[in-house]
Amino acid sequence: MSEQLNLITASVERLFSNSEVFDLQMQLDSGKLPEALWNEVESSGFSQAEMWKTAVHILRIAARFPISIPLAETILAANLLRGAGLVIPSGVLSFVAKDCKKDIVISSCGKVSGEVQLVPWARQAEFILVIVQDKLAVVEKKNCNVKLRSNIAGEPRDDVNFNNVNAVEIIDGISASCVLEQAALLRSAQIVGTLDTVLKITIQYVSERQQFGRPISKFQSIQHHMAELAGHAASASAALVAAARNPSFISIASSKAISSEAATRSAAIAHQAFGAIGFTAEHSLHRYSKALWAWRDEYGDESYWNRKLGSYFVKKGSGMIWPNIVGAVK
Amino acid sequence: MPEGLDDLRTEVRNFLSASYADDPWARNSDFGVGFSPKFSKELGEKGWIGMTWPKKYGGHGRSMLERYVVTEELLAAGAPVFAHWIADRQSGPLLLRFGSQELRKKLLPLIVSGQCYFSIGMSEADSGSDLASIRTKATRNNNGWRLNGSKIWTSNAHRNHYMIALCRTNNKEEGRHKGLSQFLIDLKNDNLVINPIINMLGEHEFNEVVFEDTDIDAYRLIGNEGDGWKQVTSELAYERSGPERFLSSFHIFASLVNEIGEHPDMYQKEAIGRLTSRLWTLRQMSVAVAGMLDAGESPEVEAAIVKNLGNNFEQEVVSVARSVMPVQSSEYISSKGVTFSDLMAEATLRVPSFTLRGGTTEIMKSIIARGLGLR
Numbered sequence: 001m002s003e004q005l006n007l008i009t010a011s012v013e014r015l016f017s018n019s020e021v022f023d024l025q026m027q028l029d030s031g032k033l034p035e036a037l038w039n040e041v042e043s044s045g046f047s048q049a050e051m052w053k054t055a056v057h058i059l060r061i062a063a064r065f066p067i068s069i070p071l072a073e074t075i076l077a078a079n080l081l082r083g084a085g086l087v088i089p090s091g092v093l094s095f096v097a098k099d100c101k102k103d104i105v106i107s108s109c110g111k112v113s114g115e116v117q118l119v120p121w122a123r124q125a126e127f128i129l130v131i132v133q134d135k136l137a138v139v140e141k142k143n144c145n146v147k148l149r150s151n152i153a154g155e156p157r158d159d160v161n162f163n164n165v166n167a168v169e170i171i172d173g174i175s176a177s178c179v180l181e182q183a184a185l186l187r188s189a190q191i192v193g194t195l196d197t198v199l200k201i202t203i204q205y206v207s208e209r210q211q212f213g214r215p216i217s218k219f220q221s222i223q224h225h226m227a228e229l230a231g232h233a234a235s236a237s238a239a240l241v242a243a244a245r246n247p248s249f250i251s252i253a254s255s256k257a258i259s260s261e262a263a264t265r266s267a268a269i270a271h272q273a274f275g276a277i278g279f280t281a282e283h284s285l286h287r288y289s290k291a292l293w294a295w296r297d298e299y300g301d302e303s304y305w306n307r308k309l310g311s312y313f314v315k316k317g318s319g320m321i322w323p324n325i326v327g328a329v330k
Numbered sequence: 331m332p333e334g335l336d337d338l339r340t341e342v343r344n345f346l347s348a349s350y351a352d353d354p355w356a357r358n359s360d361f362g363v364g365f366s367p368k369f370s371k372e373l374g375e376k377g378w379i380g381m382t383w384p385k386k387y388g389g390h391g392r393s394m395l396e397r398y399v400v401t402e403e404l405l406a407a408g409a410p411v412f413a414h415w416i417a418d419r420q421s422g423p424l425l426l427r428f429g430s431q432e433l434r435k436k437l438l439p440l441i442v443s444g445q446c447y448f449s450i451g452m453s454e455a456d457s458g459s460d461l462a463s464i465r466t467k468a469t470r471n472n473n474g475w476r477l478n479g480s481k482i483w484t485s486n487a488h489r490n491h492y493m494i495a496l497c498r499t500n501n502k503e504e505g506r507h508k509g510l511s512q513f514l515i516d517l518k519n520d521n522l523v524i525n526p527i528i529n530m531l532g533e534h535e536f537n538e539v540v541f542e543d544t545d546i547d548a549y550r551l552i553g554n555e556g557d558g559w560k561q562v563t564s565e566l567a568y569e570r571s572g573p574e575r576f577l578s579s580f581h582i583f584a585s586l587v588n589e590i591g592e593h594p595d596m597y598q599k600e601a602i603g604r605l606t607s608r609l610w611t612l613r614q615m616s617v618a619v620a621g622m623l624d625a626g627e628s629p630e631v632e633a634a635i636v637k638n639l640g641n642n643f644e645q646e647v648v649s650v651a652r653s654v655m656p657v658q659s660s661e662y663i664s665s666k667g668v669t670f671s672d673l674m675a676e677a678t679l680r681v682p683s684f685t686l687r688g689g690t691t692e693i694m695k696s697i698i699a700r701g702l703g704l705r
Contacts, residue, residue: 203702223699227638230698234635235611242614254607306603313602314594318587322406322580325610326339 005057012058015040016065031148031156033092033124038069047071048078048088051182055079056189056244063193066287068155070094070121072186077129080136080179084171091126094119094141096160097179098132104162106130106137110170112162120298122146122158130162136174137167151298153290184256184299185243191259191295192240194288195233195266201285202229202270209275222273229269232262250309250324257305263292264302335399342403345376350407357408359581360680361574362535362687364410365486367445373404373411374444379418383426388439394624398617402573408581412486417441419572420565421448421494424512428553428561433514437492451481451495451515451539452562459693461496462506462559466541468497468513474548475499475513477541487524487537493517495539496558510558514550521545531662531679564628569688571619571633576612576640578684579647582677583609586651589670601654605647612640631701638694641685648677 015037041047046062049055055075062071070092077093096116098104104114112130122128123146130137145161203226206217216222236259243251267289271278278285296302313321349355349372355364373379381397383389404411422441425434440446457464466479481495493515500509517524521544527536553561583605590598616636622629657671662679685691699705 203704207704217699217704220696223704224692224695226702226704227635227695227698230702231635231639234615234632235639238615238618239607239611242611250606250610253603254610257603257607258611302604302607303600306601306607307596307599309603309606310594310599310601311603313587313606314590314592314599318584321584321587321606325606325613326402 005053008054008057009061011044012046012061013064015044015046016062016067031123031150031154033121034067034069037067038092041069041071042090047074048082049075051075051079052185052244052247056185056240059186059189060193060196060240063190063291064197066197066284066291068153068291070124072183072190073120073125076179076182076186077127079182080129080131080174081138084136084169084174086138086169086171089126092121092124093127093129094121094125095129095131095179095183097176097183099176099180101132104130104132106132106135106167106170110137110167111164112137112139112167113164115159115161117159118149118151118157119160121156122160123148123156127168128160130167131174131176131179133176134173136169136171138169138171139165139167151294153287153294155294180299181247181249181252184305185240185247185252187295187299188236188240188243188252188255188259191263191292192233192236194291194295195236195259195262198266198270198285198288198292199229199233201288202226202273206273216273225269225273229266232266232269236262246327248327249312250327253305253309256300257302257309260296260300260302260305263296267292335396338396339399339403342378342400343407346403346407346409349409355408355410357581359405359408360578361405361415362412362485362578362683364408365412365489366410367413367447369410370414370444370447372444373414374442379414379444380422380438380442383422383438383442387426387434388442390442394620395617398573398620402577402613405573405577406580413447413489414441414444415574416450416485416490417446417448417492420450420568421492423568424494424561424565425552427564428512428557430549430552432549433552437514446492447486447490449484449487449490449493449517449539451484451493453483454480455482455538459690461562462510464496464498464510466495466497467501468499468511471545474546474550477513477515477544477546480538480540482527482536482538484524484537484539485535487517487539488526488534490517493539494552496562499555499558507559509556510562511555512552512558512561513546514552515539515544515546529683531676563630566689567619567623567628567630567633570637570694571616571623571629573613573616575637575688576609576616576643578644579677579681580609582651582673583647585670585673586647586655589655598654601650605643605650608643608646612636612643616640631698634689634694634697634701637688638691638698641691644684645681648674648681651677 046058049058059072074093077095078088081088096119103116106112125141128139128141130139143165147159149157151157206222207215209216239255239258243255274285277283377390378400380389381392382394385391454464468475468477495513495515499511523540525538526534528534619629619632619636657674660671660675662675
């Protein structure tokens with residue numbers, strides 16, 4: 001498996017580092033999908049990668065580059081379609097998952113109605129998978145109204161009105177809360193990949209930047225900041241790897257809570273270390289920090305997942321904490 | 331964790347509940363509290379001391395991960411493990427790596443039986459974080475070595491059998507890390523003085539061990555003369571990454587969950603969840619380091635990260651508990667906390683040591699920074 005992951009690492013890196021990062025960013029800033037790169041990602045099969053280990057690994061490596069594409073969303077939707085025995089269409093896929101019927105309803109005759117905010121990459125998607133409680137409806141995007149919006153990192157997060165559209169397919173027995181857990185873990189993977197790069201470029205910067213006649217890395221206060229940053233990166237990475245190996249409510253909730261918290265602290269430390277240059281549009285740091293700030297909140301921030309864990313253990317009682325931590329519940 | 335460890339885990343849990351029912355010990359997940367030769371001997375009989383050591387020295391030839399399962403279950407249950415803990419964790423492995431055949435044959439089977447306990451002889455009054463500045467001297471004499479100087483913060487020197495002391499054997503060599511050597515000290519029979527130091531909970535755990543023309547035989551030198559620094563460093567990876575670095579206040583965490591009961595408010599839910607997600611993650615990291623040790627690597631930096639984050643967590647448990655479940659501070663009475671407020675009083679007094687023992691937070695951060703290439 002690890003050999004296979006190394007091969008994937010190499011080919012994802014090759015794909016992304018060959019691209020003209022600056023041009024791609026300009027396209028992204030105007031809300032466009034970098035078509036050429038996306039086509040390569042699709043033809044390499046990455047957009048249909050299998051959950052969990054492979055998908056998590058690909059997303060982590062891809063997030064080391066300051067280019068965002070609808071890879072997590074397409075992978076998740078493709079896995080849902082594959083699981084339901086449906087054909088996976090080409091093109092961008094997105095999804096909406098709700099564990100209550102407040103905003104959106106799938107009627108018994110297969111019509112989808114309601115409006116959902118902040119649907120990732122809706123404007124580029126060919127199909128949107130709508131999961132409400134235990135039902136999945138596949139909807140053609142072209143039949144929906146899409147209002148363009150974006151998250152703090154500039155990624156498309158559109159409002160979609162489903163207009164009582166006829167679903168192309170309806171599948172029963174899918175759990176919206178499971179889909180939300182999957183989405184949370186994929187965002188964790190993206191956070192961890194981003195942290196890999198933030199740690200790398202911050203180490204590099206503090207080793208090169210000179211003040212008072214020496215690199216600022218020689219100052220103990222900087223060293224301690226960097227040790228804290230490394231601790232956050234290592235924690236988020238360990239949690240992600242363990243959750244991908246053994247996905248469960250506890251491992252996924254822990255992974256997203258830890259990576260969201262790590263995102264917050266790491267972005268703060270990196271910006272402090274980079275000083276004014278890191279606050280400019282020209283420097284790439286903000287590509288990473290904005291992604292961290294967006295992704296830490298999507299599919300549940302740390303408070304959300306921690307409260308879920310807390311509720312779970314209060315019901316189970318103190319005697320069940322340890323067995324659950326070690327994953328050996330009798 | 332690989333499969334196949336579940337049976338061992340169940341066996342340990344069954345043993346612990348039987349042992350507790352038979353003769354209840356004060357539950358306290360801080361490894362440095364419960365000292366019970368009776369319990370250690372029983373563990374030895376179960377084959378849970380020296381688990382990873384070769385059979386020819388009485389060990390059990392098991393994996394580091396098997397040992398990990400046993401130690402984490404002991405700590406989570408709050409078992410009294412301190413008597414054999416240091417010998418099993420670091421003195422035994424040190425003797426295995428560097429000790430003479432004679433010392434290994436003599437001491438390892440005794441340790442394995444749970445009847446031979448070791449102290450750490452590193453810190454001195456003027457050498458805490460700056461360990462390489464130690465001044466206790468060992469000079470050659472006719473039959474072996476003569477020691478002068480003193481060691482401090484020596485846990486349980488008054489009831490353990492041996493100490494491994496780091497001494498200066500050559501003043502003239504260049505470099506602070508050179509000219510250091512490790513010696514086996516017989517705490518019961520050597521000519522030395524053990525002075526008690528009472529800690530702020532009123533317990534006698536620390537000691538000062540004073541050498542005044544203390545003569546020891548040549549065979550007591552562990553490893554090569556002058557290799558002391560290298561040997562000590564290898565000991566520390568074992569010392570720093572284990573479950574005792576994040577479980578010391580697990581007992582408070584569990585009690586907090588009990589105390590909160592079935593109707594938590596939003597802050598209490600979040601607090602319990604936050605402690606759970608951090609504990610779960612720390613354990614994953616610590617297990618990963620155990621896997622690296624198993625593979626023969628020396629994960630010094632990884633161990634420092636685990637220790638640093640783990641100790642912070644241990645302290646945070648107590649401060650989080652205080653913020654979501656207020657208690658009036660009650661007088662600390664050493665004979666077993668019963669109420670939550672008793673436990674909190676004890677924990678409040680104990681937590682300052684967590685970020686000191688085994689290397690301070692500041693030293694851990696320096697080691698991490700060096701690992702990142704910044705120093």
